[in-house]
Amino acid sequence: MQTSDPLPDRPEDRSAHIPVLLRPILQAVAPVSGVWLDGTFGAGGYARGLLDTGAAKVIGIDRDPLAHQMAAPWAGQYGDRLKLVEGTFSELDTLADEPLDGVVLDLGISSMQIDQPERGFSFQKDGPLDMRMSQQGQSAADIVNKGSEGEIADILYHYGEERASRRIARTIVEVRAKTPFETTLQLAEVVARCLPRPKPGQSHPATRSFQALRIAVNAEFTELAQGLAAAERALKPGGLIAVVTFHSLEDRIVKRFFQLASGAESNTNRYAPARADVTARFTLLNKRAIEADDEELAANPRSRSAKLRVARRTEAPPMAIAMADIDVPLAPKPNSRRGKS
16 A cells, blocks of 8 residues: 555645545555546546546546536646546446446535535525436425325435434425425425434434435435446456445445455354355455545545445456345335334
8 A cells, every 4th residue: 555645736726625535545546557437526536636646547427417517627638538428327337438447436415516505405505406416307306295205204214314204204295285395495494393403513403314315316326236336347357446435324335245246245144044155356455444534534524424445356257236135225115114203
């Protein structure tokens, strides 16, 4: 592992979006070389870091048209070393159209999306209840205004781990019968009324509900599972994948995928049938997730919940893994709902 600081200082970028755990990523995958794919391009922080430290080429994928618009002023300085593609990272093997030496994924929502009230991701600023990363398809307003009480409760419980999901869903349905939901603050206020007042230092009461709706709108867990499988198909033997997660559900999926793909899963149930030997398709570079150090936490509070996992592709052929095997949460059918009232 490289011990020196691998990222050149760029004073002009200090006030821009700060990519989380960039330095640990570059240290873990050093020396950077060959063709890399940044599957969550966003403001371009990871792509620029990879290009500045030795990548011959970076393919940047993002489904948000805004990301491509924001890159226009600076992308040209890298010439044909930077290729931008509008799409989702679940299709990265097809969109790359060439074997890859590395893949980096920064999951969840970017700060540039949160900072724009008109995108509807934040409960801190009023804006239309949207949350669509691609700016197409079903919005969060569609879900809360048209979904059944049971469907809304399932989304809040399974995608946001909201224990008061049924109470919140019931209140949403009662309120929308009089006034349809149109804005973020309107929804945030209704959710907050259903929960105890937060103690100092606790997150906003609507945090879990907004997370759940965003995940549902953008099919984030399905995208993640398919993206990990696509990376497995696209990476060369010896290629690297680095994944940054921001909450427990994402990290559980990534951890589980790497456990199964590396043969590192332990059989803790002595009554279960013995597992056949697994040919490892990945080698784990870090058995425990890497987290931000004190310096990064001070500079970028967003990094406090981030976890990084890195693995290296072997020569074994890719293999499909069922979503249930890697603990992908899926909202159940109405007759199997959970969640407290």
